[in-house]
Amino acid sequence: MAVGIFDSGLGGLTVLDAAQKRLPDVDFLYYGDNSHAPYGVRDAEDIYQLTHKAVHDMWDRGCNLVILACNTASAAALRRMQEAGVPEGKRVLGVFVPLIEALTERQWGDNSPPREVAVKHVALFATPATVASRAFQRELAFRAIGVDVEAQACGGVVDAIEDGDMILAEALVKSHVDALLRKMPRPEAAILGCTHYPLMEDIFQKALGPDVQVFSQGRLVADSLAHYLERRPEMIGGGAAGYLTTGNAGRVSSRATQFLRREITFEAA
Numbered sequence: 001m002a003v004g005i006f007d008s009g010l011g012g013l014t015v016l017d018a019a020q021k022r023l024p025d026v027d028f029l030y031y032g033d034n035s036h037a038p039y040g041v042r043d044a045e046d047i048y049q050l051t052h053k054a055v056h057d058m059w060d061r062g063c064n065l066v067i068l069a070c071n072t073a074s075a076a077a078l079r080r081m082q083e084a085g086v087p088e089g090k091r092v093l094g095v096f097v098p099l100i101e102a103l104t105e106r107q108w109g110d111n112s113p114p115r116e117v118a119v120k121h122v123a124l125f126a127t128p129a130t131v132a133s134r135a136f137q138r139e140l141a142f143r144a145i146g147v148d149v150e151a152q153a154c155g156g157v158v159d160a161i162e163d164g165d166m167i168l169a170e171a172l173v174k175s176h177v178d179a180l181l182r183k184m185p186r187p188e189a190a191i192l193g194c195t196h197y198p199l200m201e202d203i204f205q206k207a208l209g210p211d212v213q214v215f216s217q218g219r220l221v222a223d224s225l226a227h228y229l230e231r232r233p234e235m236i237g238g239g240a241a242g243y244l245t246t247g248n249a250g251r252v253s254s255r256a257t258q259f260l261r262r263e264i265t266f267e268a269a
């Protein structure tokens, strides 16, 4: 019995960790496509094909529900996969909506027309592919009016995290925050629109200053998953729990263990 959590690499662990804490009785199958990370510099077709393959693999292993714990895959592949039709009894969901509902002060699943919200200036940090897709702005426009979004494509940050080079990742985060603040000097809120970035959340917060509210996805997605499973318990699915990677299992395990500060053992997908 396992819910699938998918990411291009290690970033989805930030969502997995929050989901495990929120739902201690639910098992999860984590799948990191580390050998193809980063997705954020690939084109939309490529991201779709990779995501499609991994999600079908997870469904075949018994998951009924797969969460794309990857904004880049959610932006480039989710709608296309849903429109192409998913097999009976299977679902794939993304990570944008819970974040945008929190930002726009909406209850889970509130589909009422867009309205004015308290936050007017929002900084979005995401991968180049997510920024280029404008998927975040589209989802926001369905729910809020009058919000100014300044997006910063954070090239290099995911590669540095995947390589375990946290000094480089920190330097890149600071320079991307500087670049954003030159375009929008006083954001009220900042969205960490890539699941790798919560691993650097302290650095983002420090560079942005204490007055900026930083939104990251882990807890928000975990809460929304809990609501969903309450209504649809059959989506917990079958199949074994565990950690799969298309990359080097030993290396990925040691990075994951370092990030989550507990022993994590990946196997080859």
Ligand code: DGL
Binding pocket: 007, 008, 009, 011, 012, 037, 038, 039, 040, 041, 069, 070, 071, 072, 073, 127, 130, 158, 193, 194, 195, 196
């Ligand atoms: N964690 C993915 C996301 O949320 C990273 C994408 C990448 O591999 O570049 O966008």
